[in-house]
Amino acid sequence: xxxxxxxxxxxxxxVIAAIAYFYLSNLLLDRVLFPARGKNAGRNINRANMIRxxxxxxxxxxxxxxxxxYPVVETIRLSFTDRVPGGYEWAGTSNYQQMLREPKFWExxxxxxxxxxxxxxxxxxxxxxxxxxxxxxxxxxxxxSIIFMPMAISFVGASVIFKLxxxxxxxxxxxxxxxxxxxxxxxxxxxxxxxxxPGLNNFLLMVVLIWIQTxxxxxxxxxxxxxxxxxxxxxxxxxxxxxxxxxxxIKVPQIMPTIMVVWTTITILVLKIFDIVFAMTNGQWGTxxxxxxxxxxxxxxxxxxxxxxxxxxIMLLVLPILVWNVRQARKEMR
Amino acid sequence: xxxxxxxxxALGWAVNISVILIVLLWIFPTVGLLVSSFRTxxxxxxxxxxxxxxxxxxxxxxxxxxxxxxxxxxxVFVVEGVIFxxxxxxxxxxxxxxxxxxxxxxxxxxxxxDGETLTLxxxxxxxxxxxxxxxxxxxxxxxxxATQPPEFTLRNYDNMLFxxxxxxxxxxxxxxxxxxxxxxxxxILFAAFAAYALAWMDFPGRALLIAFIxxxxxxxxQLALIPLLxxxxxxxxxxxxxxxxxxxxxxxxxxxxxxxxxxxxGLPRDIIENARVDGATDFQIFIKIILPLSFPAxxxxxxxxxxxxxxxxxxxxxxxxxxxxxxxxxxRHIVELLGTRGGNWEILATAAFVSMAVPLLVFFFMxxxxxxxxxxxxxx
Numbered sequence: 001x002x003x004x005x006x007x008x009x010x011x012x013x014x015v016i017a018a019i020a021y022f023y024l025s026n027l028l029l030d031r032v033l034f035p036a037r038g039k040n041a042g043r044n045i046n047r048a049n050m051i052r053x054x055x056x057x058x059x060x061x062x063x064x065x066x067x068x069x070y071p072v073v074e075t076i077r078l079s080f081t082d083r084v085p086g087g088y089e090w091a092g093t094s095n096y097q098q099m100l101r102e103p104k105f106w107e108x109x110x111x112x113x114x115x116x117x118x119x120x121x122x123x124x125x126x127x128x129x130x131x132x133x134x135x136x137x138x139x140x141x142x143x144x145s146i147i148f149m150p151m152a153i154s155f156v157g158a159s160v161i162f163k164l165x166x167x168x169x170x171x172x173x174x175x176x177x178x179x180x181x182x183x184x185x186x187x188x189x190x191x192x193x194x195x196x197x198p199g200l201n202n203f204l205l206m207v208v209l210i211w212i213q214t215x216x217x218x219x220x221x222x223x224x225x226x227x228x229x230x231x232x233x234x235x236x237x238x239x240x241x242x243x244x245x246x247x248x249x250i251k252v253p254q255i256m257p258t259i260m261v262v263w264t265t266i267t268i269l270v271l272k273i274f275d276i277v278f279a280m281t282n283g284q285w286g287t288x289x290x291x292x293x294x295x296x297x298x299x300x301x302x303x304x305x306x307x308x309x310x311x312x313x314i315m316l317l318v319l320p321i322l323v324w325n326v327r328q329a330r331k332e333m334r
Numbered sequence: 335x336x337x338x339x340x341x342x343x344a345l346g347w348a349v350n351i352s353v354i355l356i357v358l359l360w361i362f363p364t365v366g367l368l369v370s371s372f373r374t375x376x377x378x379x380x381x382x383x384x385x386x387x388x389x390x391x392x393x394x395x396x397x398x399x400x401x402x403x404x405x406x407x408x409x410v411f412v413v414e415g416v417i418f419x420x421x422x423x424x425x426x427x428x429x430x431x432x433x434x435x436x437x438x439x440x441x442x443x444x445x446x447x448d449g450e451t452l453t454l455x456x457x458x459x460x461x462x463x464x465x466x467x468x469x470x471x472x473x474x475x476x477x478x479x480a481t482q483p484p485e486f487t488l489r490n491y492d493n494m495l496f497x498x499x500x501x502x503x504x505x506x507x508x509x510x511x512x513x514x515x516x517x518x519x520x521x522i523l524f525a526a527f528a529a530y531a532l533a534w535m536d537f538p539g540r541a542l543l544i545a546f547i548x549x550x551x552x553x554x555x556q557l558a559l560i561p562l563l564x565x566x567x568x569x570x571x572x573x574x575x576x577x578x579x580x581x582x583x584x585x586x587x588x589x590x591x592x593x594x595x596x597x598x599x600g601l602p603r604d605i606i607e608n609a610r611v612d613g614a615t616d617f618q619i620f621i622k623i624i625l626p627l628s629f630p631a632x633x634x635x636x637x638x639x640x641x642x643x644x645x646x647x648x649x650x651x652x653x654x655x656x657x658x659x660x661x662x663x664x665x666r667h668i669v670e671l672l673g674t675r676g677g678n679w680e681i682l683a684t685a686a687f688v689s690m691a692v693p694l695l696v697f698f699f700m701x702x703x704x705x706x707x708x709x710x711x712x713x714x
Contacts, residue, residue, distance in 0.1 A: 006512070006575065007511070007512040007513075007515050007516050007575065008515065010516045010575075010576075010579065011515055011516050011519050011520070014516065014519065014520050014523060015519070015523060018523040018524070018527075022527055022617060023617065026615065026616070026617045030615070050537065052531075052535065052616055053531040053535040053536075053537040053540075054531075054537075056527040056528060056530060056531035056535070056616075056620075057527075057528045057531045057532070057543070059523075059524045059527070059528070060524040060525055060527070060528035060587055060591055061528065061543075063524055063580075063583060063584050063587055064546075064547070064550060064584065064587050064588065064591075066565075066584065067558060067562060067580070067581065067583070067584020067585065067587075068550045068553050068558060068584060068585070068587075068588070069550070070561065071557050071558035071559075071560075071561035071562055072553060072557055072558075074560075074561035074564075075557045075558075075560065075561060078560060078561070130353075130356060133349050133352060133353050133356075134353055137349065137350070137353060140353075143353050143356075143357045145698075145701065146357050146360060146361050147356065147357065147360045148701070149360075149361075149364070149694070149697060149698075150360070150364070151641075151697070151704075152641055152690070152693040152694050152696065152697035153364070153645070153690050153693065153694070154644070154645030154646075154647070154665055154689065154690070154693070155645065155647065156645070156647055156665040156668050156669055156686075156689075157645070157665075157668070157686045157689055157690045159672070160367065160668060160672065160682050160683070160685075160686040161363045161364060161366070161367045161686065162363060163672065163682075164363075164366055164367055164370065164383075164679060164682075164683070165363055165366065167679075174379075174380055174381055174382070175382065176378060176379065176381070176382045176383070176679070177382075178362075178366065178382065178384065181382050181384075211360070211363065214360075216708065219705055219708055219709075220708060220709065223705075223709050243345065268552050268554075271554065272554045272555070272556060274556075274647075274648055275647045275648065275665070278647070278669065279647075279668075279669050279672055280672075291554075291556055291648075294556055295648075298559065298560060299652075304560055307560065308560060311554070311556050311557045311559075311560075312557075314554045314556055314557070315553070315554060315557055318552055318553070318554055321552055322549050322552050322553070325548050325549070325551065325552060326545050326548050326549050329544065329545060329548040330541070330545055333541055333544065
């Protein structure tokens with residue numbers, strides 16, 4: 001049986017199973033466990049209504065706990081153990097110590113830090129500028145559509161696109177990578193293998209993510225700009241503010257919360273960045289990042305202890321944002 | 335109003351021009367790869383894609399046909415043939431030595447010494463003459479500089495989709511599709527009911543649960559790889575489609591529940607309370623009222639999850655792709671091609687575009703829902 005047919009069958013089974021589960025469990029609750037009749041009808045209805053939310057929540061909660069909450073706990077455990085034949089052995093902090101001794105780990109941490117510094121900031125900045133520029137343009141929607149388009153392209157596809165841009169041919173041959181062609185046209189002495197130049201190559205990888213994420217920032221910030229009350233802008237115009245003052249002193253302060261949301265969303269993405277580095281340099285030439293370091297440890301070195309320890313480092317870096325998000329959400333609930 | 339807003343015409347022009355430049359900058363990389371996927375390997379390696387729309391002058395090396403096919407013409411032997419199948423090519427110059435590739439104009443005859451000659455005509459036909467000894471061994475080498483008109487081909491797509499080589503991407507395409515469909519639909523089934531409970535049912539611990547889901551939204555899925563792979567291996571799912579469907583379901587759920595809950599919580603209270611008064615059960619309210627009204631949010635999430643699972647690499651290589659290679663997905667296939675076919679841009683470009691085609695179509699036709707989903711998912 002072709003897997004595609006299997007997939008369609010699975011969808012069918014899943015849909016039927018889900019509807020059957022919700023329908024039958026509700027039926028069970030109302031008719032068998034707590035029927036709304038007889039002398040306890042009122043009490044039964046109340047009891048059924050206390051249980052019902054959990055019927056609705058159960059499948060999702062179960063999956064969430066099993067696929068996200070449990071792994072967090074398990075990863076913590078694994079990071080303190082070593083795999084030995086037939087089981088696991090308590091290893092204390094030796095995995096962490098080993099990781100801290102490896103120069104590749106520090107390289108990854110340093111690079112992640114640079115990514116963090118550059119990508120969310122520049123994506124948000126470009127997104128904001130483009131959102132403002134296209135705001136009143138008659139063909140603004142088409143422009144936004146094109147800049148938003150990279151969001152649909154996979155990191156791997158984007159890596160191929162940018163590898164062609166950074167392509168290198170030996171001196172004397174026709175350059176087919178636009179970066180080298182421009183570099184030579186501007187008077188560069190000889191073509192460069194861009195992705196092997198330490199320091200610069202990191203930045204060239206970041207360009208890929210900025211290219212993708214600017215569209216995201218633009219869409220969100222564009223909506224936020226539209227949401228600014230007209231009166232505030234009109235008042236500023238009456239007071240004689242020029243367009244730049246209006247932008248920086250009236251508009252930007254009003255959408256600051258949204259800018260923060262965009263910035264944190266991209267930050268989380270950057271902390272987990274994997275595909276681009278994996279596809280373009282695989283962490284060579286000083287471009288290692290944490291997620292790729294972890295993948296190396298888990299699946300190439302087969303060292304689950306150190307791999308889990310590095311996963312915990314990613315988790316720790318995400319933690320402040322997680323706490324902030326939860327607090328924001330709770331504030332809105334009130 | 336525009337005048338009051340202080341919009342000077344000069345500023346308007348500046349805005350228009352800078353937006354045009356930004357748009358060009360943003361689309362330029364993609365166009366480069368797209369154009370390359372329609373060029374032959376020779377074209378790609380002999381000139382940058384940005385020159386593809388203009389006639390290009392290329393210097394290529396040719397050899398005459400083997401002397402086995404020579405014919406005797408009086409006391410000399412002659413080999414004749416034609417170098418271009420493409421009649422529109424325009425020969426600018428040619429030569430017989432790599433040190434001087436443009437020694438002769440078309441129509442001229444090169445003297446190769448001792449009566450051996452080679453003539454190349456403007457129409458690409460050549461004539462190589464000499465005695466028995468000279469016209470032997472391999473064909474005579476010569477260099478031609480010619481202007482060729484722009485030319486595009488669909489052959490790359492034909493090769494990658496229907497060709498027999500191991501680069502063929504059609505299997506990976508269907509594998510990706512196989513991963514994507516259940517991985518998009520199953521989380522919606524789970525999430526919709528949960529979102530309804532979180533939005534419209536009152537029970538102790540509801541706020542805590544919502545906070546829990548917001549927290550899970552940002553948990554890096556890297557943490558889940560090893561524990562879940564271990565789990566899958568121990569309960570017998572192993573590496574395979576079921577595993578990857580379940581993994582994507584788990585990882586997609588927080589966003590699904592969060593998006594749908596926010597949307598459902600915004601639905602008008604009157605409708606739901608009227609239905610309750612009329613005696614509808616929660617199950618009926620959910621199926622008949624909430625679900626149809628939530629269609630935009632469902633569509634938003636479905637598009638997100640579709641793009642995410644279609645473009646995913648990490649989850650697929652951890653939970654699905656095994657050493658047999660039968661279950662490879664497109665992202666994995668392309669990464670492999672990047673390793674083995676690093677310089678063959680006709681293969682890479684075509685493979686990348688096959689993988690991008692579906693998400694781009696979805697993107698352009700359903701952008702409205704995508705934008706709405708983004709706004710609901712992050713501005714809140």
